[in-house]
Amino acid sequence: MLEDRLLVLRCRRGSKEAMCRIYLKHKDYLLTLARGLLGERTEAEDAVHDVFVRFAESATTFRLTGSLKGYLATCTANMARDRIRARVRRADSPEPWNRARGDVSDPEAHAVATEQRTRLKEALTQLPYEQREAVLLHLKADRTFKDIAKLQCVSLSTAHGRYRYGLDRLRSLLNGEVEE
Amino acid sequence: MRPAEDIEKMVRNWNESTSAGMDDRVLADVGRALERSQTHAASAEPHRRRRIMGSPIPRIAAAAVFVAALGLFVGLMVRTVPPAYGLEQTVQASHGLRCLHMKSFAAGLDEPKEFWLQCDESGQIEKARWHMPSWDAPEDGAKVVVWKDSKIQLWFKGKPGGQGVLATYSRQQPPFWLLDFARSSDPRLRIAQLKEAQAKGKVELEIDEPMDRAQPILVTATYLPQSQSPGRRLVLRIDPTTKLVASVETYALEESQYRLQDRQEFSNYNVPIDPAMFDLETTVPATVRRVDGDAVENRGLPQGTLRDDEIATKVVRQFFEALIAQDYETAGQLYCGTSAEEMKQGFFGKTRIIRIVSIDKPTPHPIPEIGGLRVPCKVEIEKDGVRSMWEPFGPFVRTTHRQDEHPRWEIHGGL
Numbered sequence: 338m339l340e341d342r343l344l345v346l347r348c349r350r351g352s353k354e355a356m357c358r359i360y361l362k363h364k365d366y367l368l369t370l371a372r373g374l375l376g377e378r379t380e381a382e383d384a385v386h387d388v389f390v391r392f393a394e395s396a397t398t399f400r401l402t403g404s405l406k407g408y409l410a411t412c413t414a415n416m417a418r419d420r421i422r423a424r425v426r427r428a429d430s431p432e433p434w435n436r437a438r439g440d441v442s443d444p445e446a447h448a449v450a451t452e453q454r455t456r457l458k459e460a461l462t463q464l465p466y467e468q469r470e471a472v473l474l475h476l477k478a479d480r481t482f483k484d485i486a487k488l489q490c491v492s493l494s495t496a497h498g499r500y501r502y503g504l505d506r507l508r509s510l511l512n513g514e515v516e517e
Numbered sequence: 518m519r520p521a522e523d524i525e526k527m528v529r530n531w532n533e534s535t536s537a538g539m540d541d542r543v544l545a546d547v548g549r550a551l552e553r554s555q556t557h558a559a560s561a562e563p564h565r566r567r568r569i570m571g572s573p574i575p576r577i578a579a580a581a582v583f584v585a586a587l588g589l590f591v592g593l594m595v596r597t598v599p600p601a602y603g604l605e606q607t608v609q610a611s612h613g614l615r616c617l618h619m620k621s622f623a624a625g626l627d628e629p630k631e632f633w634l635q636c637d638e639s640g641q642i643e644k645a646r647w648h649m650p651s652w653d654a655p656e657d658g659a660k661v662v663v664w665k666d667s668k669i670q671l672w673f674k675g676k677p678g679g680q681g682v683l684a685t686y687s688r689q690q691p692p693f694w695l696l697d698f699a700r701s702s703d704p705r706l707r708i709a710q711l712k713e714a715q716a717k718g719k720v721e722l723e724i725d726e727p728m729d730r731a732q733p734i735l736v737t738a739t740y741l742p743q744s745q746s747p748g749r750r751l752v753l754r755i756d757p758t759t760k761l762v763a764s765v766e767t768y769a770l771e772e773s774q775y776r777l778q779d780r781q782e783f784s785n786y787n788v789p790i791d792p793a794m795f796d797l798e799t800t801v802p803a804t805v806r807r808v809d810g811d812a813v814e815n816r817g818l819p820q821g822t823l824r825d826d827e828i829a830t831k832v833v834r835q836f837f838e839a840l841i842a843q844d845y846e847t848a849g850q851l852y853c854g855t856s857a858e859e860m861k862q863g864f865f866g867k868t869r870i871i872r873i874v875s876i877d878k879p880t881p882h883p884i885p886e887i888g889g890l891r892v893p894c895k896v897e898i899e900k901d902g903v904r905s906m907w908e909p910f911g912p913f914v915r916t917t918h919r920q921d922e923h924p925r926w927e928i929h930g931g932l
Contacts, residue, residue, distance in 0.1 A: 477531075
């Protein structure tokens, strides 16, 4: 926490090294979060790229009031939402989650092919976006339900409900696969 | 049935890693964005001023203030003598300075950096000591650095309750980063640089010599848009008696306001410095681990006749091969001379390297100032019983600190 504040302070003075350290520290979980929300690896990479570029653009005026991890996670979630909306507007892009099953264009998934991870990704595809967001923000970005409720503009109980429903749905999907 | 906790654990443990290509792209674009951000902040002031002055009410108010200020100024001119101070007086007073103590306070942080400097008769640095709080480099923690007699000693204090390390290296000259810090802190150079910048029309200087001769003289230097640091402002307080610089405050223009960035206080001009201040060997507690920084014979690999890219690739390959064989001693020697124990306690003790999948052609380090090469690679790892592919951001490979006719290369980060 203190380290992040110091790094932010150095970024405000234009330190590229500090910005590099922030990126190295947070990049992987943000990519996981973006991948979970968006599905496609390349789109998730673009989202994380945009989050960091915007963060750097505002570095001189940025004031850190909470945790940097939380702030970046919220930015990533907002960026993912914008991209989902843009997808809907374009209407020419099929839901990538539907393509995620057996996605041969994802060499990493094939190379790594950890069965558990693949099943998890596929199960996440089946969740409604708000539930997916609640699950990932809470578990991957350590956001509280209060934060999630604020981000989703819903009540605390709704945010909690979305998380529980999302988790239950994930469990039944994963169990279903085992039973098959 | 899988319990909910299992699902939560599964999601928490799911991790994606960025690729080297993505890291390159993001870091390059982020660097440019950061530069734009700095430039934009500096140029924001005039735009805002134009917008504000576009309205008639601020214009009338500004005119009234100007008239009042003019009247006040004329009144003062009648009653006082013209300011007698000039920067030349500080230049003159600084001649022959041999000792100096400086404290540097960063905005919002309590603990200052401290710097003691002792020069010889020709003005060359003879001895220097720096106190660096942990905020200056969180990765190192708090440290004390002393340079004297062609040796540099770094005392890494470590975490509270920890052992700490005192490392000693041979250096004919102070390292460039220490020289940079010394130069940027030297009030004599500050004055000389300001005079030069003023002559080139890059800095606007304003001198305020108070009526009360006991009060410090204020020199305000505002960097103009054509300078290399637009939006920067320095305020120097000059001792009215000695004409030496007592403090320098640095401001940066943010949201149309100058905000304090740091403050340097200078004291004890030419007051002899206790020799013990430059003797870490006897003043650092005996419990602190001593490390001979020159003893790097076993660190890294000798370059021999190999090209830089060849030796960098060889270092990375041997590093991962050692980890596959769980030979932490060899791996640690290739990784900044890290001890086998430290290797086991860190990431590589918890993560098993299964195999090297690929090692690609080395590329320059993304931050040119750091130097060395990045060796993109992909390895299969096993952590918590789960196997996955890992593409580290680095590894970054460069020569060890000892630079002589037989350079050695080691991994210094990016893992």
